[in-house]
Amino acid sequence: MRFAPHMDTALEEAQAAAARGEVPVGAVLVAPSGQVVARAGNRTRELSDPSAHAEMLVIRAACAAAASERLPGHVLYVTLEPCAMCAAAIAAARIARVVYGAADPKSGGVAHGARVFSHPQAHHVPEVIDGIGAAASEALLKGFFAARRDLSSD
Amino acid sequence: MRFAPHMDTALEEAQAAAARGEVPVGAVLVAPSGQVVARAGNRTRELSDPSAHAEMLVIRAACAAAASERLPGHVLYVTLEPCAMCAAAIAAARIARVVYGAADPKSGGVAHGARVFSHPQAHHVPEVIDGIGAAASEALLKGFFAARRDLSSD
Numbered sequence: 570m571r572f573a574p575h576m577d578t579a580l581e582e583a584q585a586a587a588a589r590g591e592v593p594v595g596a597v598l599v600a601p602s603g604q605v606v607a608r609a610g611n612r613t614r615e616l617s618d619p620s621a622h623a624e625m626l627v628i629r630a631a632c633a634a635a636a637s638e639r640l641p642g643h644v645l646y647v648t649l650e651p652c653a654m655c656a657a658a659i660a661a662a663r664i665a666r667v668v669y670g671a672a673d674p675k676s677g678g679v680a681h682g683a684r685v686f687s688h689p690q691a692h693h694v695p696e697v698i699d700g701i702g703a704a705a706s707e708a709l710l711k712g713f714f715a716a717r718r719d720l721s722s723d
Numbered sequence: 724m725r726f727a728p729h730m731d732t733a734l735e736e737a738q739a740a741a742a743r744g745e746v747p748v749g750a751v752l753v754a755p756s757g758q759v760v761a762r763a764g765n766r767t768r769e770l771s772d773p774s775a776h777a778e779m780l781v782i783r784a785a786c787a788a789a790a791s792e793r794l795p796g797h798v799l800y801v802t803l804e805p806c807a808m809c810a811a812a813i814a815a816a817r818i819a820r821v822v823y824g825a826a827d828p829k830s831g832g833v834a835h836g837a838r839v840f841s842h843p844q845a846h847h848v849p850e851v852i853d854g855i856g857a858a859a860s861e862a863l864l865k866g867f868f869a870a871r872r873d874l875s876s877d
Contacts, residue, residue, distance in 0.1 A: 618783050619792045619815035620774065629772050638773045653839050654811035657832065661773035661808065675844065678811065682844035683837035685807050690829065690836035 575599055575646040576670065576702040578608055582623060583648045583709050586610030593709040594649045596623035598631045598664075601642035607631040623647060624655035628662050639663040648706040650699065653678030656685035659695060666696040670706035729753055729800040730824065730856040732762055736777060737802045737863050740764030747863045748803045750777035752785045752818075755796035761785040777801060778809035782816050793817040802860040804853065807832030810839035813849060820850040824860035 575597050582595025591611040598607040609626035613619055624647050631640055644666045645659060650673040657678075659667060669679070678685050679697060686694045729751050736749025745765040752761040763780035767773055778801050785794055798820045799813060804827040811832075813821055823833070832839050833851060840848045 613792050617786050617790045617792055619786060620779055620783060620812050625774055629774060632771045632773060636771045638767050638771055652811055653832070653837060654808045654815065657806055657808035657811070657837070658774050676846070678807070678837070678839075682842045683807060683811070683832070683839045685832075685837045688836045692830070 573702070575605070575644075576648070576668065578605065579623075579646045579648050579670075580702055580705050580709070582608050582610040583706065584610075586612070586623070587709060587713050590614060593713050594623045594647065596627045596645060596647040598627040598640070599644045599646070600631075600640075606634060606643070620654065622652065622655050624651050625658055628658055628664075632662065641665065644668065645695075646701075648702060649673050649710070650677035650679050650681070652676050653683040653685050656683075660685065660691055660693045663693050664695050666698065668698045668701050670700070670702040671710065672699065672703070727856070729759070729798075730802070730822065732759065733777075733800045733802050733824075734856055734859050734863070736762050736764040737860065740766070740777070741863060741867050744768060747867050748777045748801065748860075750781045750799060750801040752781040752794070753798045753800065754785075754794075760788060760797070774808065776806065776809050778805050779812055782812055782818075786816065795819065798822065799849075800855075802856060803827050803864070804831035804833050804835070806830050807837040807839050810837075814839065814845055814847045817847050818849050820852065822852045822855050824854070824856040825864065826853065826857070 579595040579597045583593040587593035595610045607627035607630040612621040640662045646668045648670040733749040733751045737747040741747035749764045761781035761784040766775040794816045800822045802824040
């Protein structure tokens with residue numbers, strides 16, 4: 570499966586996020602050359618920044634490195650369906666393709682809720698491929714939230 | 724008009740953004756005490772960061788200063804209707820009220836397009852007050868884009 574290696578990297582970032590006490594979501598951004606230009610996991614708690622989702626961190630890092638607001642031809646791998654904030658940032662950065670793992674009926678903004686790419690207003694709509702590595706991503710998220718529930722009931 | 728002073732500050736930030744060659748949008752974040760805790764204009768070009776909208780910059784600055792991902796009771800003033808990215812960040816930060824100036828049928832995500840606060844999925848919906856300082860905001864934006872068109876036709 571040609572998506573698997575980059576999604577494996579994104580899952581590693583999600584695991585590292587969980588180890589830091591962050592919601593386990595990881596992302597990888599790949600240039601048209603095939604080179605990984607950024608990888609990150611959630612850091613909202615560490616940075617006290619509600620915008621520090623994995624997707625936002627890789628987009629910001631890759632744009633800074635490229636000295637450009639846009640990343641044409643790039644592919645974003647992320648373990649969870651992006652929220653509306655991240656989906657709109659993906660469109661703003663003109664990312665060509667988004668490959669994501671688990672669906673997020675509660676907070677997703679691609680296939681759920683605001684469905685950011687599904688409005689006539691969307692200036693740029695990436696190709697979207699879902700369900701890649703979904704089981705591993707879901708297992709990580711479920712384990713993380715189950716552990717937090719156990720802690721809070723102690 | 725009780726909103727005017729903070730919106731005037733946001734308009735100053737929008738003017739400063741225009742002077743830097745950025746799309747003229749400005750924002751101010753006000754704490755429950757009434758203190759201005761952050762003010763910013765767009766810096767997407769300067770920072771090569773498609774997420775560096777005025778709203779995102781004030782939310783990130785205020786969250787960092789408060790060492791918190793959430794800003795309960797805070798009021799955000801912004802000269803233009805927030806886009807879907809900023810609207811979702813506003814919800815994530817639990818901002819109590821959003822006061823905005825001009826409507827943005829092309830890229831707005833509050834009253835147009837993705838309408839981020841209008842889905843059952845929205846975890847937090849701020850009070851929204853629109854049209855404050857709208858004429859001044861629109862005049863700034865129209866002047867900015869007219870000047871860019873003139874430049875590009877030279």
